[in-house]
Amino acid sequence: MHRDSDKAVEICRKAGQLALDYFRNRDDLEIETKGPQDWVTEADRNVELLIRDELAKAWPDDGIVGEEHAAAVGQSGYRWVIDPIDGTANFVSGIPVWCVVLAGVAEGRTQLGVIHDPIHDETFVATRGGGATVNGKQMHVAKDVPIDAGTISIGFSNRAEARNTVPVIDDLLTAGAKFHRNASGAITLAYVAAGRLLGYMEEHMNAWDCLAGQLLIYEAGGRIEDQDADGMIDRGGRVIAGAPQVFAQLQDIASARWTAPD
Structure with a gap:
């Protein structure tokens, strides 16, 4: 359509x-x-x-x-x-x-x-x-940049709990990544698509914050979790997205700390 x-x-x-x-x-x-x-x-x-x-x-x-x-x-x-x-x-x-x-x-x-x-x-x-x-x-996501040479952004809002997010930041820093947050999830997702950041993680986002940015990343050669857009509109959900070479690692970190996506 x-x-x-x-x-x-x-x-x-x-x-x-x-x-x-x-x-x-x-x-x-x-x-x-x-x-x-x-x-x-x-x-x-x-x-x-x-x-x-x-x-x-x-x-x-x-x-x-x-x-x-x-x-x-x-x-x-x-x-x-x-x-x-x-x-x-x-x-x-x-x-x-x-x-x-x-x-x-x-x-x-x-x-x-x-x-x-x-x-x-x-x-x-x-x-x-x-x-x-x-x-x-x-535009294209960052190519051939490992997690310990790039920056991962983490989102946080009142829909999540700090006790769930802080361990994820620790895991990323332990993996050698730099940590970034700018309080605009949508523009951050756009920066991942443009290759300025390696990836993005947030325990819960609303559809209006993430759907456009997830498509940007996917069409720029990145990877996103396969979620039903209608379900995201109804309930929101977690967002893991990034360059192909770091995506699985971000998923592993998220899966150890957060619930799986719908």
Whole structure:
């Protein structure tokens, strides 16, 4: 089931400009706390509304699932999954590490993924079977870099427990890897796809944070765990992804510490 990736990119870039305007005037933002280390702002809500409006114009029969608003049921069998601002904690703190995320899902698989970073003007795009690009240039995961010569990123949120994550960090450091976290899981997954990081691990992610990035990594020659996208939309799940030469090692570390994926 095909959707025009150029149109999806256009929508994300338009949303990114709105988010950037809010970021530059963030001292005036209304900020609400959803939970520990979990915030939402008027920027999140309004950027998502813009994306929803643009998607409805382009593909009126498609469903929409977003982080900040109720799901819209579609008739086509195709669903869009939105994170208007991934990295809200960074956003409200003035840290320039956040992005707009859009994934298209059909037949239980992510078919299209866009991650747009307005700060650095980088747009990461993948289509199933069509490869992955950053600003139109083909990208690939890191090749021939062992775990003790690269960096693995670990995500953490209030959906997981620190006592489960700390041993994983210890295992990675023991294996010789460097440890990285930037509080935006989506942009980190994009960096794995671009070969900037070797891999990514998180005990639990929501679909809007990970589906686009997982497709980017897969289409850039990396490996991801085989998960049903519809199940991820419903429940979320663990995310292990990386370059082929480190993926099995990351899975082994995760399997010793975390529950298996659905």
